[in-house]
Amino acid sequence: MGSRRTPGLKLNTGAMMINRLTSEERASELADLRGWQAVAGRDAIQRHFRFADFNEAFGFMTRVxxxxxxMNHxxxxxxxxxxxxIxxxxxxADGLTSRDIELARFIDSIAPGPLSA
Amino acid sequence: MGSRRTPGLKLNTGAMMINRLTSEERASELADLRGWQAVAGRDAIQRHFRFADFNEAFGFMTRVxxxxxxMNHxxxxxxxxxxxxIxxxxxxADGLTSRDIELARFIDSIAPGPLSA
Amino acid sequence: MGSRRTPGLKLNTGAMMINRLTSEERASELADLRGWQAVAGRDAIQRHFRFADFNEAFGFMTRVxxxxxxMNHxxxxxxxxxxxxIxxxxxxADGLTSRDIELARFIDSIAPGPLSA
Amino acid sequence: MGSRRTPGLKLNTGAMMINRLTSEERASELADLRGWQAVAGRDAIQRHFRFADFNEAFGFMTRVxxxxxxMNHxxxxxxxxxxxxIxxxxxxADGLTSRDIELARFIDSIAPGPLSA
Structure with a gap:
């Protein structure tokens, strides 16, 4: 089996300088996510999830x-x-970057709706 | 958490033209792998693994x-x-390429020694 | 962390004699499942699933x-x-039993709706 | 596929009264485990593991x-x-029991030797 990505070069962004989000970017991005909170004392975000049981929780973890x-992130x-x-x-970058937002978006896209919180 | 790869651009090889191995390359590469066999009627390779139990087998599958x-492969x-x-x-490429060899090498590196066959 | 099962003894059904389903039981059970087909030449059932991508497919496989x-099955x-x-x-039992139906029901309960087939 | 367990009834121990280990049992059991430490302020044990990379770490987690x-534990x-x-x-039982020891033993049996600590 093989690749199904669209053509084009892919940069390994992990290897490049990546900048922390500015306050404005941070506020704007967080507003678009579901249930992520700033972590006290750190430039990081956190979300808590609750699943029906361990089986569902670990299936989710495997996808993440x-x-x-x-993403190497x-x-x-x-x-x-x-x-x-999470x-x-x-x-x-010693803080929140666009890569965290990208991973958070993926996580939101596969998280269960009603039970999470 | 972040990237720990060594710096440098990374090409998404899946998006590029990738050529089937020549007969010489194929023979040379297969000689370096452990237990992979040509598949009859197809330009593909196959290896069978046997583990102690399902738990070990599925842990291996998760790593693969x-x-x-x-690798997107x-x-x-x-x-x-x-x-x-596998x-x-x-x-x-409709056949065996260097990407198959790369994945086979990873698989060999994590496969158990004595029980596999 | 500990047990959250409801109290009661649990039998290790795998260790007991378990009988193949009768034709009537088989027909009745299969009618309640989603998309499972009899396998030609074997007393077994099979269902095909299609997911959005590998990530979703392997998350599903991990839950199964x-x-x-x-279930030890x-x-x-x-x-x-x-x-x-699957x-x-x-x-x-050399054939279909209630344990297969139980596992098929679980699989149906976590399979995606629209894409599977 | 089916059961490969040895015959016999299996009790769902999670549903039964299960007692905390006595001080003597606790000391004896801990001496047999590899690298598990008592947790300060709680009747619990903890071990830290370090793997070659994330792939190996998550393969281990899947097996656990x-x-x-x-075990439903x-x-x-x-x-x-x-x-x-972990x-x-x-x-x-609000504390350490034989079920924790059983799970710790399994974990020790699949943990890598040299890198863990």
Whole structure:
């Protein structure tokens, strides 16, 4: 099996200088996400998820894991039974960047609607 | 968390023309792999794995899945209990390419030694 | 973290004699499932799934894997990119049993609606 | 595919009264585990793991997840990139029980040797 991406060069953004979001960008991006909160004392965002059970929680985590490795951008996360807490920040930039927003958007797109919070 | 790759541009090789291996390349590459066989009637390679149990088999599959998505190059695979059969070929090239060899090498690097066959 | 199951003894049904479904049971159970077909030449059922992409397909497979090990009843399955084909049968009974129906019901409960087929 | 467990009734231990380990049992069991430490201020144990990379870390987590659901006994765990921190305690017993030891033993059996710490 092979590639199904659209043609074009892909930059390994992890290898380039990536800038922290400005206050304006940060506010604007956060307004578009679902349920992500600023972390106290750190330039990072966090969201808590609650699933029906462990099976659903770990299926979700597996999807986030596959995406994270594809982006080469990994979450800090905690799980116990049906709860998952995800914190996103960009180590190289020492703060929130567009890559965190991209991963947060993916996570929102696969998170269950009613139960999460 | 962020990127830990070494710096440099990364080409999305899946988007580029990628050529089938020549007979010489094919023979040379296959000699370096462990236990991969040519598939009859197709330009593809296959290896069978046997694990201690389903738990070990699916842990292995998860590692292959994460790598496959990172490469944007996916296996054809079959599993039942502790057995996994993986077939590799490159759809766009209609045959075996260097990307199959790269994925096969990763798979070999994480496969158990004594039980596989 | 601990158990959240409702109290009661649990039998390890895998260790007990388990009977193949009768023709009547089989027909009745299959009518309640979504999209499962009899396999030609075998007392087994099969369903094909199509997902948006590999990420979604493997998230689904992980959920089935966790359930399968919990039931100690494992599927025969094939995947390539966004397609998953699952075959269920009970080895010890040499045919279809209530355990296959139970696993098929779980699979149906987590399978995507519109894209599967 | 079907069951490969040895015959016999299996009790759903999660549904039964399960007692905290005594001080003697606790000391004896901990001495047999690899690298597990008591958690300050809680009757729980914790171990930190370090893997080669995220791929290996998440493959490990998937194996623990499958086992945890099979035991119906789930870890509290944290991951970032190649690090995994696992805390075990039994909620219903409000402390450490034989089920934590059983899960810790499984975890030890699949954890990498040299890199963990």
């Amino acid at each position: 894991a596959i995406k994270a490795q594809e 990994h979450p800090e996360w905690f799980n116990v039974y049906n709860r998952v807490e 914190t996103l920040s960009t180590h190289e | 899945a994460i790598k496959a998505q990172e 996916h296996p054809e695979w079959f599993n039942v209990y502790n057995r996994v059969e 077939t590799l070929s490159t759809h766009e | 894997a966790i359930k399968a090990q919990e 494992h599927p025969e399955w094939f995947n390539v990119y966004n397609r998953v084909e 075959t269920l049968s009970t080895h010890e | 997840a499958i086992k945890a659901q099979e 789930h870890p509290e765990w944290f991951n970032v990139y190649n690090r995994v921190e 805390t075990l305690s039994t909620h219903e």
